[in-house]
Amino acid sequence: MGKVRLFKTPEYSVKQPPDPVVCKPPANGILCAPSASGKTVLLVSMILAQYRGCFERIYIFSPSVEVDSAWQPVKEYIRDELGVNTDREQCWWEDWDEGALRKIIADQKRITQKSKELGLKKLYSVLVVLDDHADNAAVHRKTGDGVLDTLFIRGRHFCINTWVSTQKLRLMSSAVRVNVMFYAVFRLRNQLELDALVEELSAMLPKETLYAMYEEATREPYSFWFVNLRAPKEDMFWVRFDRKCCTTTTGVYDPSRHWPPPQRPRQVSEESATSEFSARRTGIFRRRRKLxxxxxxxxxxxxxxxxxxxxxxxxxxxxxxxxxxxxxxxxxxxxxxLSTDRGTFLYWEDEVAGTLHYAELPVGAYTGPRLAAWISSNFAAATYTAETNELDVTYDGVRLILNDAELRQRFPGTGSYPPGASPSKPLSINHLLGPSYLTGSVQRFVFVTMNPxxxxxxxxxxxxxxxxxxxxxxxxxxxxxxxxxxxxxxxxxxxxxxxxxxxxxxxxxxxxxxxxxxxxxxxxxxxxxxxxEPAAPDPEPAATPLPAPAQPSEPSVVPAPEPPQPKRRGRPPGSKNKPKPAPPTVAVVAEPPKAPPTAAPAPAQPSEPPAAPQQQPTEPVRMTPSEARHARHLSRADRFHELLLRNTMDL
Structure with a gap:
């Protein structure tokens, strides 16, 4: 197999910064933070401290460059140390000037090309700073053809360093984010911005580690997380420019890996009396959770x-x-x-008379041929084509089937609709028929479905x-x-x-x-x-049958009054409440002379009540309140007549 061969080419370089932590130029970087977080202060510090003496020209595009006093040291540095006559050569712009920026790119391309032709090894390097242009749509273009995309894609070939200070990382196009060489991120207020940044860096380290680094670096006020993407992984992440972030995951439990987690090293002193207990595994990994x-x-x-x-x-x-x-x-x-669950009515309009008519489809599950057969028998000849799932209905130039939208438009009133239907809810079968159009003498429904x-x-x-x-x-x-x-x-x-x-x-x-x-x-x-559905009502309790009224001519069938209960409430006969006259049923029994001859044993009945108390049940009788009141009334009369009969028998 062939190997990749390296051919000798001329080597060129630019001035490098004295600080080994920062990204080596030419470099494109983004400083991301909300307003008043320290972005401008960091830009000035990088120009005058970390990258001091690295650039031949510094160009600043910022709406606040004239009013923000933080830029004054940079202006003096351009005039005094770089020796630029700012009256003749413009180095900062308050308004966005894409033409001036493109001229800078063209001039720098020509200078770099000429320097290489002359055999110079140290090339001419410039810095372009874009600050506070997050609200300018002309700067941030998503199409990828903006001047900012050109700087990030080809600027390093022309020895152009581009630094962008922004409040929103997601405003940058994908071409810009892919070509970033360093980030300086302050404490963000939007979780989506942080997620977007971590997503850009997720190929370097796990997201959990990146989130932890960000929290560590931005814990202090005005602190920032510096990410140098051109450095090795172990030198890539920094807290400001002071110290590295931990990039190793040794001893850190990753939930996505297999169980058990790695054993943490013992951290106990030699004199500790509890070292044996501290050596045990903590219970956090043994605790079962209800997942x-x-x-x-x-x-x-x-x-x-x-x-x-x-x-x-x-x-x-x-x-x-x-x-x-x-x-x-x-x-x-x-x-x-069923096919008719959403509606059962087929509506059509008589276009000559301007009236609405309808037919009701019987409830059931239909197929295309069955629906066509019903339309043929209730409206007009219809045929169903299974190959194309179309339904053709004969159109005679007068009767036209309407869909729901046409119903609401042509017949907004409710007078022409069947009971239970309305213009807003016509209960039609248009969910089965679907859209239609007229072709010749046929109204064709192009997609028929039988599922409601x-x-x-x-x-x-x-x-x-x-x-x-x-x-x-x-x-x-x-x-x-x-x-x-x-x-x-x-x-x-x-x-x-x-x-x-x-x-x-x-x-x-x-x-x-x-x-x-x-x-x-x-x-x-x-x-x-x-x-x-109405629930079956509970059966009503049967009415208690009342005794038939007594007849004077039949005293033998007259029910005798119930004997008094052992403990009845009421006043004794000698109280101020005078006894009421006896009811007719009792009067018939109490007068022996008036009884017919066949009822001769009847007068002996009054002697039976004294023996009644011995036949009372041992348990009290349960009565309704109305029955109890009626019994009390009878009890008062019974006691009076019982006393009267006893006196009569004694005589």
Whole structure:
């Protein structure tokens, strides 16, 4: 195999800085920090200290170069040490001048080319500084053809050093970021800016290490993280220009690697009495954490609602303190959707009379030929072509089938629609027919589908949120279910790979509300038990039959009054409440002369009540409040008549 050969070429160099930490010129760099973080101070320091004497010319493009006193030492350095007559040669610009910058590039290209032709080994080097131009769209172009892209891509070949001071790293084009040779990053306020920077450097070290370096370097006020991409990896990352950041990961546990983590070295003193205990492994790696909680939901175990819109009781409260990630691993739904679930009416317009007519499609699951047969028998001749999935309906120049948009436009009133339909919700079968156009004497529907839904959405407002799910479909979507096979099949779906729903703690979950809807948010019909169906009412308690009224001519069938209970409430007969007259049923029994001859034994009945108390049950009789009141009234009358009969028998 052939090897790469190095051919001898002339070597050229430019003046190098005395500080070994900074990036060797020619170098392109970015200083990134919010306002008032110290970017201009660092630029001035690099020009007058770290890179002092390295550049033959210094060109500054900054809107604040005339008003910011921090640039005054640089102006004096250009005049005094570089010997530039700034009255004749302009070296700083307050306004953006792309023409002047392109002239600098052209002049420097010509100078470098001429120097090489003359055999000079030390080339002429210049510095271009762009400061505070983050708000200028002419500077930062995403198309890649801006002058800033030219400087970062080809500037080093012309010995041009370009330093850009910006508040937002993401304003830079990809061509600029790829050709950066050093970064100076202060404490950022936007996490996206930091993530963008770490992403640019992630090929050097793991992201966790880079984040840790950034935190270490920017911990102090006005401190910055210096990254020299032209240096070896061990000399690449610095805290300011003072000390290196730790680039080794020895002894640092990486969660992505295999278990167990590396053993940390013992750090105990020789006199420590607890060295034996400190040598043991800490319990942080042995502690088991509850990493996942599984929740199985079945609509048949719902507490209320239907199969497609129900509330579910977990059975216990699940408390999440610091937040969690949620994913749906499996959803199984039976496809019980009929073609007519979203509507059953076919609308057409009589273009001569300007009237609206309709026909109702019977409920069911249809195929293309069956739908064409129904249209032929209820509207006009129709044919279905399976090869192209088209439906042709004969057009006679008078009757035209309308879609939902045409219905709302031509018939905005509700008088012409069937009961339950309206212009905003016509309940039509246009979801089956699809779009159409007229061709000759045929109205052709170019794409016919017999499924009422193409996709469904599982929603739960308690779990989903607007942070992870956005868009016009809503923020409560957990999972999307694709309907593709037809009636009778079981559909299975799960959360898209890599998609997690964020749950922010603290949150307590107990009752969850799930809905299965179409793309418009309408709950679909899964042919399950619906709560709208009237529940079977509980049977009313049977009325207690009342005794038939007593007849005076039949005293033997008159029910005798119940004997008094052992402990009845009420006043004794001698109280101020006078006894009431006896009811007619008792009066018939109490008058023996008026009894018919056949009822001779009747007068002996009054002697039976004294023996009644011995036959009372040992347990009290349970009565309703109305029965108790009635019994009290009878008891008062019974005691009076009982006393009267006793006195009569004694006589």
């Amino acid at each position: 996942m909680v599984s929740l199985y939901v079945d609509s048949r175990m719902r507490t209320q609602g239907t199969d497609s819109d129900f509330s579910f009781d977990i059975g216990e409260s699940v408390h999440i303190q610091s937040g969690a990630k949620l994913a749906v691993y499996k959803v199984r739904i039976a496809d019980a959707f 839904y193409s996709e469904l959405y599982l929603r739960c407002p308690s779990l989903a949120n607007g942070e992870t799910t956005v868009g016009p479909l809503g923020h409560d979507i957990l999972c999307k279910v694709v309907v593709s096979k037809g009636v009778g099949h079981v559909m299975e779906a799960e959360t898209s790979e890599g998609h997690w729903v964020q749950l922010h703690g603290p949150i307590t979950l107990r009752h969850l509300r799930f809905k299965l809807t179409d793309y418009q948010g309408n709950v679909v019909n899964t042919r399950g038990t619906s709560p709208a």
